[in-house]
Each structure stands twice: as structure tokens, then as C-alpha cells.
Amino acid sequence: MRMETVAQVTALCVVAALLALILKRGSPELGLLLTLGTAAAVLLTLLGLLGEIVDMLDELAARSGVGQALFEPIYKTVGIAVVVKTGGSLCRDAGETTLAGVVETAGALCALLVTLPLLHKVLALLLELMV
Numbered sequence: 001m002r003m004e005t006v007a008q009v010t011a012l013c014v015v016a017a018l019l020a021l022i023l024k025r026g027s028p029e030l031g032l033l034l035t036l037g038t039a040a041a042v043l044l045t046l047l048g049l050l051g052e053i054v055d056m057l058d059e060l061a062a063r064s065g066v067g068q069a070l071f072e073p074i075y076k077t078v079g080i081a082v083v084v085k086t087g088g089s090l091c092r093d094a095g096e097t098t099l100a101g102v103v104e105t106a107g108a109l110c111a112l113l114v115t116l117p118l119l120h121k122v123l124a125l126l127l128e129l130m131v
Contacts, residue, residue, distance in 0.1 A: 002049070005046075008045075009042050013042065016034055016035065020032075020034045032090075032093065035093055036090060043086065054075065057074075069121075070118060073114050073117060074118075076111075076114040077111045077115060080107050080111045080114065081107070081111065084103055084104055084106075084108075087103045087107075088103045091103060
């Protein structure tokens with residue numbers, strides 16, 4: 001299933017990229033819209049696979065005895081990374097490198113904020129071990 005998904009996503013993106021290249025000659029806006037639509041369709045398709053990953057991580061958390069709260073920052077950080085990577089690439093494709101940089105900076109700050117509870121727990125654990 002996963003190999004088929006990768007092949008389908010790759011084929012869709014290559015075809016869309018070629019069509020966008022042709023469209024950009026006459027209408028850059030239409031090329032960008034095609035790119036945005038394709039990216040949205042692929043991301044929606046991949047959401048189904050995300051459920052499998054979350055289930056596996058939940059099982060890992062249950063077996064390890066580590067609380068689910070410690071895994072939440074990981075989930076959120078990965079989600080932020082995917083959104084930032086896609087958003088930054090789309091901004092660059094539109095010729096807006098400055099906006100791509102802003103998206104990446106915002107993503108880095110948000111990822112740091114999301115991981116603060118995890119860092120607090122690690123620090124508390126270290127302080128507890130030192131006493």
C-alpha cells in the first residue's frame with residue numbers, strides 16, 4: 001500500500017509540475033493555483049497514513065510506560081515541520097523567497113514553543129535525579 005501511495009503521489013506531482021510549467025508561460029497565476037491544488041490533494045491523501053503512524057506511536061507510548069503527554073510535542077512538531085516545508089516551498093514557487101523565510105522562521109519558533117512542556121519535564125526529571 002505505501003509503495004503504491006508513493007508512486008501515485010510522485011506521478012501526480014510530476015504531471016502537475018509539467019502542466020504548471022506549461023501554464024506559467026501564459027498565466028503564472030493558473031500555474032500556481034494548479035500547484036496549490038495538487039499540494040492540497042496530496043496532503044489530504046497522506047492524512048490517512050498519519051492515522052497509522054499515530055496508532056503505532058500510541059502503542060509505543062503505552063508499552064514504554066511513558067505518558068502520552070510526552071509524545072504530544074513530537075506529534076505537533078512533526079505537523080509543524082510538514083506545514084512549514086510545504087508552505088515554504090509554495091512561497092518559493094510563487095517567487096516569494098522572503099515570505100518562505102518568514103514561514104520557516106515562524107515554524108521554528110512554533111516548534112520551539114510546542115516542545116517547551118517536554119523540555120520542562122526533562123529538566124524536572126534531571127533535577128529529581130540529582131537530589
